[in-house]
Amino acid sequence: MNIQEGLVDLICFFEEFFVAHGMSATFAQYLNLLINLVVLTLIIFGINYMIKHFIIETFKLFTNKTKTTFDDFLIKSNFPRYIGRFLPLFVIYELFPLIFSEFPDVLKIFYRLVDIYIIILIVWICRSMLRSTRNYLNTRTEFNDKPLESFSQIIMIFIWIIGFMFIFSELTDRSVIGFIYTLGAASAVILLIFKDTILGLVASIQVSVNDIVRIGDWITFETYGADGTVTEINLATVRVQNWDNTYTTIPTYSLISDSFQNWRGMQESPGRRIKRSVFIKQNSVKFLSHDDIEKLKKIHLIAPYLENRQSEIDKFNESNNIDKSLLINGRNQTNLGIFRKYADSYLQEHSAVHKEMYLMVRHLAPTPNGIPLEILCFSRDKRWENYEYISADIFDHLIAAIPYFDLKLFEAPSGDDIRSFLGEKSES
Known part of the structure; x- marks a missing residue:
C-alpha cells in the first residue's frame, strides 16, 4: 500500500x-x-x-x-x-x-x-x-x-x-x-x-530621466508655497521640508507642468551669488576738487588708483588748455565714481569673495529712490548662514564707508524726520 x-x-x-x-x-x-x-x-x-x-x-x-x-x-x-x-x-x-x-x-x-x-x-x-x-x-x-x-x-x-x-x-x-x-x-x-x-x-x-529634481535638492515653488529641501519623491507627490521645518506636498506632475526654481546649480557651483544694491541720493553726487582728491588719497585701497587716474586727467586738461576755474570743464572725477572703484577694490580684497567668478560694481538706471549701485559677486561659502553673514559684512562696510565720499544714502523720511523739519521751520 x-x-x-x-x-x-x-x-x-x-x-x-x-x-x-x-x-x-x-x-x-x-x-x-x-x-x-x-x-x-x-x-x-x-x-x-x-x-x-x-x-x-x-x-x-x-x-x-x-x-x-x-x-x-x-x-x-x-x-x-x-x-x-x-x-x-x-x-x-x-x-x-x-x-x-x-x-x-x-x-x-x-x-x-x-x-x-x-x-x-x-x-x-x-x-x-x-x-x-x-x-x-x-x-x-x-x-x-x-x-x-x-x-x-x-x-x-x-x-x-x-x-x-x-x-x-x-x-x-x-x-x-x-x-x-x-x-x-x-x-x-x-x-x-x-x-x-x-x-x-x-x-x-x-x-x-531628465534629472529635474533629486532628493536633497533645494527648490522654491511659489505656487505651492514650498521653499526648502526635497525629502521624498514618489509616484503621486514630492515632499519638501521648508526652512521653518514645515512640510509641503507637491503633486509630482506639477514639476513638469509648472515653473519652479531648483537651486542645485548654485549648490554645485564654486560660489553663491550676492546681488544687492545701495541707493545713492542723486543730489549728493558731485565733481571733486584737488583738495577732495588729496583727502581721499588717505584711503589706502584707492590711493594708487587716485594717483594714476588724477595724473592722467591733469595731463589731459593741461594739454588741451582746459579752464579749470569751473570744475565742470574738461575731465573730472566724481565722488560716486571713486566710491564705485573703492567698492570694487574692497571686494577684490575680501577673503570670502570668489575672485574667479563674476565680480562687478555697476550703476543701474536712476529711480525715484536714487541711483542704484549694484554689487554683483559670489561668496566662496555656499552655506546659507555663512552666506548671509558674508553678505551682511560686505554691505555693513560699504554703507558705513559712503559718508567718507560725501555721498548720502536714499531713505524715505520717517515721522521723526517730518516732525523735526516742521519744528525747525516753526522756530525760524
Whole structure:
C-alpha cells in the first residue's frame, strides 16, 4: 500500500468508524469532513509555528554572520515569512483533494482560490524584494539623491497589473490575452479613473530621466508655497521640508507642468551669488576738487588708483588748455565714481569673495529712490548662514564707508524726520 492510499484510509477512518457504530452515512460523512478540517488546521498552525521559530530564526542567524545589510532588509520586509508560506500551501494542496474527494464542486473552488493565493503570494514576494532593494540602495551614498521611491512604485504598479491579469484570467477562465483585449476596450474609462496615477507615473519617469529634481535638492515653488529641501519623491507627490521645518506636498506632475526654481546649480557651483544694491541720493553726487582728491588719497585701497587716474586727467586738461576755474570743464572725477572703484577694490580684497567668478560694481538706471549701485559677486561659502553673514559684512562696510565720499544714502523720511523739519521751520 503506497502513501496516498494510506492517507485516504486515514482520512476516511472516522467516517467508517461512525457508520460502523450506527450513524447515518451522510451525517458520518460531514462529521468526518469537519474532523479532518480541524486536524488539517492544526497541522497548518504547527507548520507555521515551525516556520516562524525555525526557518525565520535560521535565516536571521545567517544574516547576522554576513557583512552585507541586504539580507537584513529582507527580514524586515518579511521575505522569509512569505517564502515559508509555500510549505503549508503545499501541504494543503496535497491533502485538500483527499479530504474533499467526494465534493468535486468544492475542489474546483479550492483549486481556483489556491491559484489566486499563489499569484498574490508571488506579488508579495516581489514587493518584499523591491522594498529590500530600495532600502538597501538608500544606504548607499551614490543613490541618496535618486528617486528610488518613485522607481519602486512604478515597478510595483506593473507587478500588480500583471498579477490582476492572472487573477482575472483565473476567475473568468479566459486567457491573459483576452483580458488585455478587454482592457483595451475599456481604456477610456480606465484613463478617466486613473488619470492622476497615470499623470504621476509619466511625471515620475520624466523627472527621473531628465534629472529635474533629486532628493536633497533645494527648490522654491511659489505656487505651492514650498521653499526648502526635497525629502521624498514618489509616484503621486514630492515632499519638501521648508526652512521653518514645515512640510509641503507637491503633486509630482506639477514639476513638469509648472515653473519652479531648483537651486542645485548654485549648490554645485564654486560660489553663491550676492546681488544687492545701495541707493545713492542723486543730489549728493558731485565733481571733486584737488583738495577732495588729496583727502581721499588717505584711503589706502584707492590711493594708487587716485594717483594714476588724477595724473592722467591733469595731463589731459593741461594739454588741451582746459579752464579749470569751473570744475565742470574738461575731465573730472566724481565722488560716486571713486566710491564705485573703492567698492570694487574692497571686494577684490575680501577673503570670502570668489575672485574667479563674476565680480562687478555697476550703476543701474536712476529711480525715484536714487541711483542704484549694484554689487554683483559670489561668496566662496555656499552655506546659507555663512552666506548671509558674508553678505551682511560686505554691505555693513560699504554703507558705513559712503559718508567718507560725501555721498548720502536714499531713505524715505520717517515721522521723526517730518516732525523735526516742521519744528525747525516753526522756530525760524
